[in-house]
Amino acid sequence: MEDKELPPTQVVSRESNEPIIQNDTFAIKAEALGNDLPPNYYRSIGFIGTIFAFCMSNISQFISFILPANMLTFIGQDIGPSPNLTWVSLAYSLGLSVGFLLVGRLSDIFGRRWFFIGGNALSLIGGIVGAAAKDVETLIAADLLMGLGGSVQISFTVAVSELVPNKYRPSTIVAIFFSSFQIACFGPVISQSIVSTTSQTWRWAYYLNIICAGLAVVAFFFFYHPPTFSLLHMNRSFKQQLRRQDLVGFILFTGGLLLFIMGLSWGGLMYPWGSSHVIATIVVGFVALVLFVLYDAYVHPRIHGDPLLPTHLFRKPGYLAMVAAATGGSSVYYSMNVLAPQQVAYLFPSPSVIHAGWLTCSVGSGCLLGQIVAGWLSQYVHRSRWIMIGSCSMLVAFAAAMTTVEAGESSKWVGLMIMAMFSVGIIETCSLSLAPLSLPSEDIGAALGALGSIRSAGGSVSTAVLSTILNNKVNAIVAPAVMQEAQAQGLSVAQIKGVVEQLATGMFISVPGVDMETATQLSLVRSASAADAWRYVWYAVIAFAGLALILSFTTIDYGQYLTDEVTRKMHGRTVGVVEGEKRSGERSEESV
Known part of the structure; x- marks a missing residue:
């Protein structure tokens, strides 16, 4: 294929035996268009x-x-x-x-x-x-x-x-x-x-x-x-x-996007952000996506097709x-x-x-x-x-x-x-x-x-x-505030550790030795400090x-x-359009 930009859509013919829209990828018959509903x-x-x-x-x-x-x-x-x-x-x-x-x-x-x-x-x-x-x-x-x-x-x-x-x-x-x-x-x-x-x-x-x-x-x-x-x-x-079809582009796109999103999803949850799992996955995925764009822009149209x-x-x-x-x-x-x-x-x-x-x-x-x-x-x-x-x-x-x-x-x-x-x-x-x-x-x-x-x-x-x-x-705002309040309430080291473990759920009452009044106060501090974090x-x-x-x-x-143009129409007896039948007249103006 010559080194040239993909040609724009061209209206070639309105005869049913010739394409009405044609470019390097498509040769579309008039029957596909929504001109004669x-x-x-x-x-x-x-x-x-x-x-x-x-x-x-x-x-x-x-x-x-x-x-x-x-x-x-x-x-x-x-x-x-x-x-x-x-x-x-x-x-x-x-x-x-x-x-x-x-x-x-x-x-x-x-x-x-x-x-x-x-x-x-x-x-x-x-x-x-x-x-x-x-x-x-x-x-x-x-x-x-x-x-x-x-x-x-x-x-x-x-x-x-x-x-x-x-x-x-x-x-x-x-x-x-x-x-x-x-x-x-x-x-x-x-x-x-x-x-x-x-x-x-x-x-x-x-x-x-x-x-x-x-x-x-x-x-x-x-x-x-x-x-x-x-x-x-x-x-x-x-x-x-x-x-x-673009097999190389398919591999680069699917592999790159999967790796990129997986790396982002892993970071801070399944693995630390600085881990090799996260960094390698994100970098390799991003590079693959860049190569995909370059390949589809400059290589595949020249050597193969679409x-x-x-x-x-x-x-x-x-x-x-x-x-x-x-x-x-x-x-x-x-x-x-x-x-x-x-x-x-x-x-x-x-x-x-x-x-x-x-x-x-x-x-x-x-x-x-x-x-x-x-x-x-x-x-x-x-x-x-x-x-x-x-x-x-x-x-x-x-x-x-x-x-x-x-x-x-x-x-x-x-x-x-x-x-x-x-x-x-x-x-x-x-x-x-x-x-x-x-x-x-x-x-x-x-x-x-x-x-x-x-x-x-x-x-x-x-x-x-x-x-x-x-x-x-x-970790920087909520955890220290709750720990400080737990210490002020006179909780033991073991109880404070239990409170920190319940930080995400707020179920402080489940920590052995913590009564309802203390749990309520810890919850108030947790919410107030979380507002600052958010x-x-x-x-x-x-x-x-x-x-x-x-x-x-x-x-x-x-x-x-935003015109009355309809790009495509369906076919079949359920919509009253049978492929091969010729219809005349303008498209129906009834609204959707």
Whole structure:
């Protein structure tokens, strides 16, 4: 192949026997485009069934991560103990992060139908394995399967965006996100209630996933018929296209991202940050990712064919800025899903796990509320650049306000957390629905896949950084304050050692010889000093939010792209489109 930039999308012909869009990767038939939708297409059983499939798939994805993550303590008590318990959530995150780009790019090229059927089938199998697990190691394998399936499930943003008019992308994405509100908003409480009130306890998290993923598989099989490989590639066979794929890039990307995220997740938890395990894993992973980008930019297009990461996307106006701003904002959401329960436990200790769960619900609830509002804003307010700037400014402001929260001020904490996550929800929806609009339609999967993988890596970085800050400040501020109070209360050396061991849980009453009055006083000191420690965490959050704010000024307005154009259409009798049939007339103007 000649040494030249990948040519832009070109409209070649409108004859059905010639490609209408052609470049080095694609030769797309006119029948694949959404220019001639039949009457009542959006009211057909096929389209409605497809939306139902996306909703079930999305609910399954939220169940797979949120419920088990909030049940780890109970899982460890039931089938543990195991030093690998933290790998349950980590395995899911690894599968999800690696799968984003792979699913997006490969489904662009080979068609999306079997990716969505297969991805939900993986999640279904993971649910079955998890529900029957008798040890933590089996559960880790189950969550890895569900994570890989989850990378397909969360990619509904790719699939649904190409099926509806551009101007309805934000509201359609938000509608599907809203289908999982019960888990996204109330997952922590649901988790605690399931464990407390059912005989199968934590296994119900996997039973529920089996139900939703199973329904999604059935619905996708019968209703979801997007353009097939033959409609996307008139000039190549499946085997010819397969030989053009980026095997070296695949190895560098998957290996590099896995090592990088594993190293960040290990640091300060499984191994010290200065250990060879952590340093070597992070460095090797980072180098592999750099080599991956260089290989896909300069080597693979020249010698073989289609790179896994089309680097020409990042030269398009606004895309790189939107990805960078979204990564800065979303990193706050990812880290708060991990750290917010810890802040609740330290600052607002309560014997009721349900009460703690309700407080933690502010993270998911605030984000979903922001997503809903952003769906309306993005669709009707075409100054999307100012929407991004405004939401990032809100995030900085409310992150700064979080530094003023003191022990016992739970209402203040909930209000500020909801507003901070509200701004993150706006950033999320704007980036997912608008970022691909300025790019060629055939690259939408690669665009959102790259965005998802970069955001996920950014979330891992922020979680590692904030967790390290928290651990350091707890050791430097909270532990000395509690030890000093224990000494003032006249506790023995052995009792003080027991108090320090209970620092994370706050269960000082469990230390032999410590009465209720002393335990209460120690708890008050623990909470007050923890408020000081948490200020440093939120100072770092301000830095991440500030980075997002700076980058938001470089984004563009996407209003000009919010048109009636439909990128792709489904086929089959359930939507009234039979491949090979010619249709005349303009696309139906009925709204989604």
